Amino acid sequence: MSAARRGEAWFGRRDRRVRGASWFMAVPLACAAPALAAPDPVETLATTVCQACHMSDGNSVVPQFPKLAGQQATYLEKQLADFLEGRRRNEVMEPFLSQVKARDIKELAAYYAAQVPGPGVVLDPELAEAGRRIYEDGNEGAGVPGCEACHQLQGEGNVRYPRLAGQHQAYTIQEMLDFRSGQRANDKGGLMRRISERLTDEEIRAVAEYIAGL
């Protein structure tokens, strides 16, 4: 056996002893930890900062503020990153964003994705029925794709596209108008901007009404 090999072996043994010692010392610390544990800082962020508009459980009650409960985590992560880096702007969100750090994004997104979404409310069933046709089939004459292809038939979205189901009408309408005007421009390939340009105001209202009831 060479000197080098013997050295490795020796260090290996020493390493185990050192690790053994740190295990021994860690035991009382670990036992004390639960009593001293502070609430998770990101959860605190949700329940103290985001809560003001989105509620702790993500089921916002103000129609202008989006429901986040059950939203796709990938979507939430992207939107938070876009807000922090200036790709998406919202003057109501801005003062609160100073309290969100880039390192919190993943956990914050996971928190709201894990909340249970409450049901939405349809106010105008006739309008919702007109919206269903757009949601499922689009508008062939204007070249509007059916929303269901990406956002799924029940509006639950998937890892690539956001959940829409149960969203407040007012929020959906606002975002569609912002896409159309270019005020919101963080959509992939400008797809939502192009689609919103092809929808009339009435069609936007209708599809938002249908989405609220999904």
Place this chain on the structure above:
Amino acid sequence: MKTRLLVVSLLALPVLASCAESGPPPRAEESGHGGQVWNEMEGEKLQALGAAGDAARGAITFEVCEGCHRNGGAGRVNGSYPRLAGQHAPVLIKQITDIRAGRRTNHKMVPFSGADVIGAQDIADIAAYLAAQPVTPDNGRGPGDDIERGGQLYARDCATCHGEFGKGAAARFYPRLSGQHYLYLLREARAIRNGERGNSNPEMVQAIKAYSDADLEAVSDFVSRLPPG
């Protein structure tokens, strides 16, 4: 060593043979857009044609397209959107890159085929996915009142390129017609005859330029009844 060389050259034979068989695509002036060479092999089209398409990835990328072209690219019976299922991959690649380069006129499709939406690899993936989708017998058919004459026209003017059963020819970028929706066939045939499609093969324009509307309806009806697959 000699044996290995022999094996390699035997393996290469079918590839070479298929290249020779397909030959270079026809080059001619396109009628719709002045001075354009039909199916010119330029950058992006070549890139997509050369890329190895991944059907599983293509199924995911095609998600957005399903908003119009429906699940699996079945299209719509009312002809508003073509059936893409079972179409030859090179045909799909040609059409998408033509639309995006402005060679084929299709304003509905333009925003969805932009370079910021799909890259050359995505196009190859989508084409691989769609080419593998089954052509089902539920396509829209014509009224069925002039099929015999439609069949005669087809045999005389169309079968040479599109094949007796409308299966097209992948290597020559001739589309499969079987299983396509009648109203889409009719819409595009009219656009081609009227010089409105933009990227039509000049031979195709020549073949139907004397067709009346009734002729186009008859031949489209016949084609919509060709056995799918």
